[in-house]
Amino acid sequence: MPQKVILAEEDIRRALTRIAHEIVERNHGCDGLVFIGMRTRGVPLARRIAEAIREFEGVEIPVGALDIGLYRDDISSMAWHPPIRPTIIPIDIRGKSVILVDDVLFTGRSTRAAMDAIIDFGRPLSIQLAVLVDRGHRELPIRADYVGKNMPTAMDEDVAVRLKETDGRDEVAIIRSD
Template structure:
C-alpha cells in the first residue's frame, strides 16, 4: 500500500472524540441507562476513550464492553483463512438499555450489521446507536452512524487505516492507495 494522505493526527482524533462524547450526552439527555460497546479491534480503545471523556464530563462511571463479531461476519464462507476469535466481554445487562456501538471506520455497513446481530445475542437493548471515528461512504447496507468524527470521501481504490496508540505506534488516520 502506498500512503496517500494523513487525514487526522493525534490532536484531531482527540478533538473528534471530545465532540462525539458531548454529542452522545446531548442526544441521550445524559447518560442514564447508557452503555458503550467497542467493536474489536480498534473500536475498543476508541470506546474506552469516549468512556473516559464522558466520565470526566458527567462524573459518572459509564458501563462499557467489548464485542467480537468474527462469527457473525457474512464473509466467513468466502474467506479462506481460519477466523481468529477474540473474546466478547459485556459484563453489564443490556436489556432495556441504550447501547452505543463504537467502531473506527464505517464503510459498507457489514461490520455494523454483524455487530448488531452479535449484540442481540447478549440481550435486547431499547436502542442501538453507532459512533464511528471515520465515515468513508460506499455503503452496501442501509446503515448510518449517529455520531461521526470525520466524513472522509474515498474512492474504492483507497484504504482508510486508523491507528490508535493502544494497539499501534501512534494515533493517526491515513488514506492509502491500493497497489
C-alpha cells in the same frame, strides 16, 4: 504506497470529545448508556469516549468489547479465518441504550453483524452507532449517529486508523493502492 494523513493526534482527540458531548446531549444524560467497542480498534475508542464523559460528567459508563467474527456473512468465502477473541458484555443490556463504537464505517456489513450479536445478548432500548471515520460506500441501509470525520474515498483506497493502544501512535490516513 503513498498515504495521506487526514487526522492527526489532536484531531482525533477533538473528534472523540465532540462525540462524547453529542452522546450525552442526545441521550439527555448518561442513564442507561453502555459502550460496546468493536474489536479491535473500536474498543480503545469506546474507552476514550467513556473517559471523556467521566471527565466532564463524573459518570463512569460501562465499556464492553465485541468480536463480530462469528456473525460475519462471508466466512465461507474467506481464505483463512481471522482470530476470534472473547466478547465481553459487562452488564445486562436489556433496556439499555447501547452505543456501538467502531473505527471505520464502510459497507455497513460489520455493523449489521454487530447488531445481530448484540441482540443475541438481550433486547436493548436502542442501538446507536459512533464511528471515528465514515468513508462511504454503504452496501446496507445503515448510517452512523455520531461521526468523527466524513471522509470521501475511492473503493480502491484504504483507510488506516492507528491508535496508541494498538499501533503506538494516533493518526488516520488514506492509503492509495497505486
